[in-house]
Amino acid sequence: MTSVDTERSITVTVNGVPREATVPVRRLLSDALRHDLGLTGTHVGCEHGVCGACTVLVDGSPVRSCLVFAVQVDGASVTTVEGLAHDDHQGGQVLHPVQEAFRECHALQCGFCTPGFLVTIAAGLEARDRTAEITEEEVDEIVGGNLCRCTGYANIKKAVRHAAATMKDAG
Amino acid sequence: MTTKLFGEPVRRREDARLITGKGRYLDDIGAQALAAAFVRSPHAHARITDIDVEGALDVEGLVAIYTYEDLTGPMAEPLPVLIPHPQLHAPRTGYPLANGEVNHVGEPVVMVVATDRYIAEDAAERIVVSYEELPVVVGVDAARDAAAAVHEEIPDNVAARHHQETGDVEAALAGSPRTLSFTQYIERSACMPLEGKGVHARWDPADASLRVYSSTQASTSVRAAIAAKLELSLEDVEVIAPDVGGGFGVKIVHPWPEELLVPMAAIRLGHEVKWAEDRREHFIGSAHERQQRQEITVGFDDEGRITALDVHAWHDNGAYTPYGIIVPIVTATQLVGPYAIPVYRVVVESVYTNTVIVTPYRGAGRPQGCFAMERTMDRIADVLGLDRAEVRRRNLIQADQFPYDHHLTFQDGRPVIYDSGDYPGLLAKLEALVDWPGIEERRAEAASRGKLLGAGMALYVEGTGPGPYEGGHVQVLGSGKVLVSTGLTSQGQGHETSFAQIVASELGVPIEDVEVTTGDTRRFPYAVGTFASRAAVMSGNAIALAARGVREKALRIAAEVLEADPDDLEIADSVVGVKGTPGATIPLRTVAVLSNPLRYAFDEAAKQATQFARAGSDDKPPVAEGDAPGLEHRDYYSPIRSTFASGAHAAVVEIDPTTWEIDVVSYAVVHDCGNVVNPMIVEGQVHGGVAQGVAGALYERMAYDADGQLQNASFMDFLMPYASEVPDVVIDHQQTPSPLNPLGIKGAGEAGVIPGTAAIASAIEDATGRRIASMPISPTELYDVMRSPNAELTAAAGRRTGVGA
Numbered sequence: 001m002t003s004v005d006t007e008r009s010i011t012v013t014v015n016g017v018p019r020e021a022t023v024p025v026r027r028l029l030s031d032a033l034r035h036d037l038g039l040t041g042t043h044v045g046c047e048h049g050v051c052g053a054c055t056v057l058v059d060g061s062p063v064r065s066c067l068v069f070a071v072q073v074d075g076a077s078v079t080t081v082e083g084l085a086h087d088d089h090q091g092g093q094v095l096h097p098v099q100e101a102f103r104e105c106h107a108l109q110c111g112f113c114t115p116g117f118l119v120t121i122a123a124g125l126e127a128r129d130r131t132a133e134i135t136e137e138e139v140d141e142i143v144g145g146n147l148c149r150c151t152g153y154a155n156i157k158k159a160v161r162h163a164a165a166t167m168k169d170a171g
Numbered sequence: 172m173t174t175k176l177f178g179e180p181v182r183r184r185e186d187a188r189l190i191t192g193k194g195r196y197l198d199d200i201g202a203q204a205l206a207a208a209f210v211r212s213p214h215a216h217a218r219i220t221d222i223d224v225e226g227a228l229d230v231e232g233l234v235a236i237y238t239y240e241d242l243t244g245p246m247a248e249p250l251p252v253l254i255p256h257p258q259l260h261a262p263r264t265g266y267p268l269a270n271g272e273v274n275h276v277g278e279p280v281v282m283v284v285a286t287d288r289y290i291a292e293d294a295a296e297r298i299v300v301s302y303e304e305l306p307v308v309v310g311v312d313a314a315r316d317a318a319a320a321v322h323e324e325i326p327d328n329v330a331a332r333h334h335q336e337t338g339d340v341e342a343a344l345a346g347s348p349r350t351l352s353f354t355q356y357i358e359r360s361a362c363m364p365l366e367g368k369g370v371h372a373r374w375d376p377a378d379a380s381l382r383v384y385s386s387t388q389a390s391t392s393v394r395a396a397i398a399a400k401l402e403l404s405l406e407d408v409e410v411i412a413p414d415v416g417g418g419f420g421v422k423i424v425h426p427w428p429e430e431l432l433v434p435m436a437a438i439r440l441g442h443e444v445k446w447a448e449d450r451r452e453h454f455i456g457s458a459h460e461r462q463q464r465q466e467i468t469v470g471f472d473d474e475g476r477i478t479a480l481d482v483h484a485w486h487d488n489g490a491y492t493p494y495g496i497i498v499p500i501v502t503a504t505q506l507v508g509p510y511a512i513p514v515y516r517v518v519v520e521s522v523y524t525n526t527v528i529v530t531p532y533r534g535a536g537r538p539q540g541c542f543a544m545e546r547t548m549d550r551i552a553d554v555l556g557l558d559r560a561e562v563r564r565r566n567l568i569q570a571d572q573f574p575y576d577h578h579l580t581f582q583d584g585r586p587v588i589y590d591s592g593d594y595p596g597l598l599a600k601l602e603a604l605v606d607w608p609g610i611e612e613r614r615a616e617a618a619s620r621g622k623l624l625g626a627g628m629a630l631y632v633e634g635t636g637p638g639p640y641e642g643g644h645v646q647v648l649g650s651g652k653v654l655v656s657t658g659l660t661s662q663g664q665g666h667e668t669s670f671a672q673i674v675a676s677e678l679g680v681p682i683e684d685v686e687v688t689t690g691d692t693r694r695f696p697y698a699v700g701t702f703a704s705r706a707a708v709m710s711g712n713a714i715a716l717a718a719r720g721v722r723e724k725a726l727r728i729a730a731e732v733l734e735a736d737p738d739d740l741e742i743a744d745s746v747v748g749v750k751g752t753p754g755a756t757i758p759l760r761t762v763a764v765l766s767n768p769l770r771y772a773f774d775e776a777a778k779q780a781t782q783f784a785r786a787g788s789d790d791k792p793p794v795a796e797g798d799a800p801g802l803e804h805r806d807y808y809s810p811i812r813s814t815f816a817s818g819a820h821a822a823v824v825e826i827d828p829t830t831w832e833i834d835v836v837s838y839a840v841v842h843d844c845g846n847v848v849n850p851m852i853v854e855g856q857v858h859g860g861v862a863q864g865v866a867g868a869l870y871e872r873m874a875y876d877a878d879g880q881l882q883n884a885s886f887m888d889f890l891m892p893y894a895s896e897v898p899d900v901v902i903d904h905q906q907t908p909s910p911l912n913p914l915g916i917k918g919a920g921e922a923g924v925i926p927g928t929a930a931i932a933s934a935i936e937d938a939t940g941r942r943i944a945s946m947p948i949s950p951t952e953l954y955d956v957m958r959s960p961n962a963e964l965t966a967a968a969g970r971r972t973g974v975g976a
Contacts, residue, residue, distance in 0.1 A: 006502055024289070026289065041192020043366070043416070044198070045416075045450070046450040047450060048886065050448065050885070050886060051886055055616075058376075082192040085191060095190070099191065102190050103182055103186040103187070104182065106182070106851050106854075108190065108663075110415065111186075111416070111851065112194075112195050112417060139312065140895060144894055144895050146893070147365065149362075149364055149419070150417055151859050152858035152860075152861055152897050152923075153862065154899065155858065
């Protein structure tokens with residue numbers, strides 16, 4: 001079960017940086033990100049794909065990293081919550097509009113489910129026509145697959161609208 | 172107070188790290204730690220006849236296996252009964268690892284430590300435990316029937332018989348113009364924080380000290396428990412609650428077996444050890460709450476005024492009673508809510524079942540009490556043909572009746588004396604907010620679309636902020652930074668922000684200069700914990716008192732330098748100045764430097780405090796008698812009793828008579844938690860609470876089968892609401908400050924969850940005309956009620972043609 005011949009070396013571009021790791025073939029992507037690559041921003045809430053806390057983007061699309069083996073993303077590009085903001089080239093970071101919106105709208109309490117929501121919403125907002133006013137149906141669709149136990153979702157939905165408006169204004 | 176941040180919706184300071192993936196939760200700690208996994212009982216009730224670990228021994232990477240046989244000293248004794256009570260006559264607790272018998276599925280039997288979690292689970296899977304199965308008790312009725320016993324030596328399964336009464340209830344009922352009696356049930360749910368429990372322990376053999384991180388709501392008490400159980404000196408143990416991914420009560424229980432076993436292994440192995448609970452473990456190995464059977468008899472007059480109330484409830488406490496009878500006491504005492512009940516008797520029998528332990532889940536017995544009281548109000552209204560709001564109004568304690576003594580004893584051992592409130596005010600606001608008089612019109616409109624619409628309301632009073640105490644420490648550094656610490660922990664309540672607001676307001680400093688630490692025994696070793704909506708009340712006030720102590724000292728020192736009277740000084744933007752005299756100022760950071768007379772200068776600022784630079788009389792010592800160096804103060808807040816928050820909720824449901832799907836189309840909340848530190852955070856707490864209230868009414872239930880197997884121990888099967896299930900909530904506020912504490916605040920954490928079940932049951936009953944006496948209720952169960960020839964029709968249904976037909 002754990003012998004060397006069941007390990008594989010993989011190369012994955014994580015948050016824009018090529019990373020190499022040697023992982024057992026049964027290693028979940030969530031565990032590989034957290035424990036092999038030290039990216040603990042991705043959280044594990046259920047390990048059966050329901051809560052969405054572990055959501056990351058694989059080649060731009062949201063994926064539950066607890067339902068994927070690390071070896072399956074060999075050669076792919078992965079974005080985690082740590083990769084949502086970008087460098088301002090002055091030693092700081094520019095937050096993604098959805099990160100800003102979560103803070104502004106009090107869309108998080110304990111913060112454990114937050115990374116999964118953030119990457120899911122970021123992908124959802126980036127995939128839509130940002131010049132159009134966001135509809136309630138779109139908001140419901142974007143947030144509908146992740147569990148949060150703290151907020152009752154009202155402020156998460158508010159943050160989606162807020163971020164969509166910011167992205168619309170930014171053009 | 173020149174920097175008025177108290178009461179403002181200040182954006183949260185903890186968010187910067189949490190939205191960028193830089194939070195530090197339990198499983199983010201200890202990359203090099205060994206991993207623990209547990210073999211748990213697959214049976215609800217059984218004797219262990221053999222544990223065979225042979226098959227696990229050749230798993231590469233296995234480090235250690237522990238069974239009960241490996242436990243020594245206090246670890247081999249039962250876990251503590253945390254809250255003893257004279258009426259808890261037959262307390263029972265488990266062992267860290269099962270000692271020959273298991274009493275629920277999920278009870279830990281063997282701990283395995285290996286180089287990583289996958290390998291630990293491989294090894295655990297190969298350990299063969301043999302069991303001799305025993306008869307199983309599941310559900311409050313089976314426990315009551317006592318055909319089988321959970322604990323052999325307690326044949327009636329009764330752990331406690333909690334009893335309180337305020338007069339001769341039988342005489343009062345006999346003298347009542349009317350009485351009615353009914354029985355109802357409320358089911359189990361659970362806290363279900365998105366992050367499960369977890370423990371990381373590191374032993375330093377060189378100085379014989381232990382550092383433990385635990386995803387807990389009570390780090391100081393976990394520390395004391397670890398020291399006692401592992402026979403360590405308290406000062407050699409430090410416990411830190413890192414970022415905690417939700418608690419809602421389950422993490423106030425301690426010490427969990429894992430909180431003792433993981434440190435034990437770390438010490439024995441001389442290596443970091445970590446355990447992070449997985450979701451299935453959380454379902455079967457943590458705690459649930461809420462199941463009760465309630466038998467209620469109420470006496471009342473023709474106007475609907477209650478004359479006497481007699482409640483006999485059976486409370487399922489699961490396999491053990493580590494948290495005593497707190498939940499039954501809370502149900503018993505909070506049941507009376509905002510109403511004047513002339514004579515009240517309550518008996519809650521706390522009974523054992525072969526299921527996961529029952530300990531507080533947000534609300535902690537209050538939702539059950541509210542369900543009992545509010546459904547009683549609904550029944551009185553139904554019998555008399557009165558409006559449900561009107562019956563409530565006639566029974567409310569009036570605004571001029573405070574302090575109002577219920578002559579009951581609360582969960583903190585103190586009297587239930589309501590400190591302040593305005594319950595008629597709440598009800599009036601609620602009726603306006605939900606447009607209660609407009610419900611009939613909405614019902615007709617819904618009927619025209621083929622839908623059944625109904626409304627319900629529920630009021631509650633919540634004892635918050637129980638003692639015994641919390642403390643706070645505030646220190647101004649020479650840099651101007653203000654360090655604040657308190658011992659209680661945070662699980663998402665935004666304490667780093669609200670406590671900083673309090674300090675910034677009290678001290679007159681920018682919030683950016685304030686840094687708050689919670690739940691770290693290295694910083695503040697005395698604390699009780701975060702539960703019972705107490706953090707803002709207890710630590711908020713303690714921190715305010717500490718800040719006032721710092722302010723007083725700062726003004727005293729500044730007065731000497733400025734040659735002014737301390738009473739003439741003020742602090743604004745971290746500068747102490749003479750009121751009305753521009754220019755006569757000294758920065759607070761300089762005061763901090765001067766507060767600590769120095770011999771050695773280590774930077775420019777420190778030079779001002781050295782012995783040849785500092786002004787002062789030759790006749791006085793540099794540190795005055797009774798004074799201490801440093802601009803800091805530690806203080807405690809210990810209330811004489813709890814403060815009582817209150818609220819009123821209304822739910823409007825629309826039911827599809829084809830599918831019997833129940834849709835909550837309106838949800839209104841009026842909320843009174845006294846003075847509010849941060850309204851944004853309080854509203855967030857209300858939103859989250861309401862979501863859990865709706866969940867408990869319509870979706871969540873722990874589905875045990877007769878063998879004690881939890882049939883829905885996953886997020887696939889346990890229906891925790893997504894956004895699609897949670898209604899939009901409208902909120903109105905009322906503020907009746909508490910006279911009991913310096914800040915006038917009451918707790919807000921649990922409020923939102925309390926009336927959900929009662930209000931929604933009432934709304935469904937109103938919509939369907941069928942009596943709803945068991946919650947939660949699913950569309951299938953509602954369909955069964957509607958089809959049943961035995962379903963009781965409400966009197967209102969008879970009066971209203973066409974409804975429920």
